Amino acid sequence: MKELIEYILQFGNLNPQQITFIEQKVTVISLKKDEYFSEAGKVPKRVGFVLEGVIRGCYYNNKGEEITRCLISENSLVVDYVNFEANAFSSEYLQACTDCRLILFSKQDWEELSQTIVGWDNIKNKMVQKCMFQKSRKGPVISQDATTRYLEFMQNHPSLINRIPLAYIASYLGVTQQSLSRIRKNIH
Structure with a gap:
């Protein structure tokens, strides 16, 4: 849990009561290697924070080939945020590459933080920007050998x-x- 709080505090300040409130809103789960955190064709319903392990974002191209788009390891958020926020169907998979331990926020609890903690939206926006940057960072420059x-x-x-x-x-x-x-x- 301290890893999550240290991560959040990089993006803004929280008092002890707010930290306790956040800690009460999460659960810790394990994913086995190859299990999905979220799947294409479904609406993402949770935000994760990777404690241990590696998750990959992948999709299938128009030839049916599986493409790994991003790799997300410890001390990072993992969420298909655009579709999570829009309540829309995802077009990609977030899959455990290794056995993983994650801290989870349900959609309801994630939204409750915004309604309860003054300044949470500002912190959340910065965390989400970092998450989106990590995910959108396309693979290596294909023009390189x-x-x-x-x-x-x-x-x-x-x-x-x-x-x-x-x-x-x-x-x-x-x-x-x-x-x-x-x-x-x-x-x-």
Whole structure:
């Protein structure tokens, strides 16, 4: 719980009563590897905060290929926020790449924070902007060669290299798994 509160306090100030109120509004859940946090075709109903593990945002392109769009690890919010706010159907999946522990807010509790805590909307907007930036940050620049993309990935996400399946890293980098294996062999 302290990880969540430390995260929130980066974006604004809260008094002890407000912190206690937030702590009363959450539950902690576990997701097993490959389970979904939210799914395409459904309305997202919760906001999560990753305590342990990695979640990936993915979708299927018009050829039916699965594309990994973003990777979300510890101390980050996870939510399909646009559809969560709009009460609309999602077009992407948020799936556990590893076993995960998350702190959860239901939609009702998330909205109650806005109605109860003065200044929460300001904090929430900053957190959501960071979350959206992390999610919208498209995969690596495809105009770079695949080796450069992988080297940048290793530099930007060193903790993910050995934690998530190579298939997800390859999809995120826009290369085949075979290409990624060759690149890794040439580098190491």
